[in-house]
Amino acid sequence: MKNAGEVAELARKSGTESVEILRDRIKEAMEEIRTGYDKK
Secondary structure, X not given: XXXXXXXXXXXHHHHHHHHHHHHHHXXXXXXXXXXXXXXX
């Protein structure tokens, strides 16, 4: 049972980190798009 709890905690942490990484990437992409439009 203890191992199952540890595995669940690891899965939760990795899921949260993945969401944060994706959010940062999307933010960077949006900034690049805005910069591209500003140059035109």
